Amino acid sequence: MLKALAKCLLLSLPLAAHAQTPSVVFLNPGYSNETFWVSYSRFMQAAASDLGMQLRIEYSEREPARAMTLARQVLEGPQRPDYLVLVNEQYIAPEIIRLSRGSGVKLFLVNNGLTPDQTRLIADSPDKYPQPIATLVTNDEEAGYRMLTALIAQVPPPPKGQQIDLLAFSGMKITPASQLRERGMRRALAEHPEVNLRQVVYGGWGRERAYEQATQLLQRYPNTRLVWSANDEMAFGAMQAFEEAGRKPGKDVCFSAVNSSPEALQARIDGRLSVLMGGHFSLGGWAMVLLHDDARGLPISRDGQHQYQVPVLQLIDPARARRWLKLVNEPDYGLDFNRFSAEGKARSFRYPFLTAPVDY
Known part of the structure; x- marks a missing residue:
């Protein structure tokens, strides 16, 4: 009888433990x-x-x-x-x-x-x-601010009377994280009158869409030196457009991104991404x-x-x-x-x- 009871108790332990598992x-x-x-x-x-x-x-x-x-x-x-x-x-x-x-x-x-x-x-x-x-x-707001601040530091100040052209790729207008990152970017921009934000576009977090947008924007603003992106996929899409136009990332134009994907980490190591925020x-x-x-x-x-x-x-x-x-x-x-x-x-x-x- 005692052995049978002990056996029942042992069999019930996994179930009890399972029931208490959140x-x-x-x-x-x-x-x-x-x-x-x-x-x-x-x-x-x-x-x-x-x-x-x-x-x-x-x-x-x-x-x-x-x-x-x-x-x-x-x-x-x-x-x-x-x-x-x-x-x-x-x-x-x-x-x-x-x-x-x-x-x-x-x-x-x-x-x-x-x-x-x-x-x-x-x-x-x-x-x-x-x-x-x-x-x-x-x-997110702090990240957008710090990312642009660090990106601006990658290029020397322009001659007096001239400005540095910047393009920004935000995520989605109706996503709070995207709004906050863009807000931080604009806060940093207000501290740097030497930087001229040519246009903000919404790439929907996607590489292909950002590539298509960057292809058009590069024709409109060929002197762009800085590209701020709210995530890595959009940064890589924009980067592809610039590379196809003969612009070398990290040299002719500096890119920033958010995310710590293996591709983004490797691009930071290689210098193709000049600024990277990650950890979220x-x-x-x-x-x-x-x-x-x-x-x-x-x-x-x-x-x-x-x-x-x-x-x-x-x-x-x-x-x-x-x-x-x-x-x-x-x-x-x-x-x-x-x-x-x-x-x-x-x-x-x-x-x-x-x-x-x-x-x-």
Whole structure:
């Protein structure tokens, strides 16, 4: 009898452990073959594996309608996760928040938070819109500012009375991250009257579209010396157009970009990209740390805040690019995510990634 009871207890242990495992669905707004969003998912999965969490990733393929369909399936399906992580890409978050009411699923926003108008809408209707437990966004405005400032430093000041021609490739008008990066770019521009912004175009984050735009812009502004891009795909599209016109990146024209894809890191090492900002692929991983702690009843808003701007975007010099390039193929990015958790820490513990970039 005792042996049978012991056997039953042993057999029940995996089920009990499984029941206590926090489950998360990440509604990825990107394409399933898009370098940035795939690396973002890989970092989240590395965190989930370290922290003993279940993570499922659904790609919306940059289609808001598909994102809404996936959100309904998650929130209204028979096997709902504990948490849904989403991005306010193209302003879809409020409707997903509304759908979550009564589902028992907690929401967590990353990368693109709610706009001020959306925040007021949700605060004014608590019976209709449950509050997300937290929001993590990147330092996009600062990144746009620092990127242009560093890019301008790549060329000597022009003779008196002359200016340096600049082209800018922004992402999407209705994406908060794109708006903030462009705002930072314009703040830096205001400090440098010697730079003439010839035109801002919206490349939709895509290489091919930026290539087509740059081909036309180069004919219009042949003296362009600086090209600012809100991501790496647009930078490489513009770069192709300039190369086809006989302009050498890093010599005749200087390019900047955001993202730490292997291609971008190698281009920084080779000097084809003169300025590179990256590191925001890690934001979803830090969200997983917070969800892990929330599932264990630990207070994740230890300073009373629920919305954080995390300084994950940082300048990548050639030395850092070489180091990061080696980490790309490491499944855990060389990190033990448990050390970032509040579990087992003193009450005074503060999440280190919320205040300073984690060096890899």
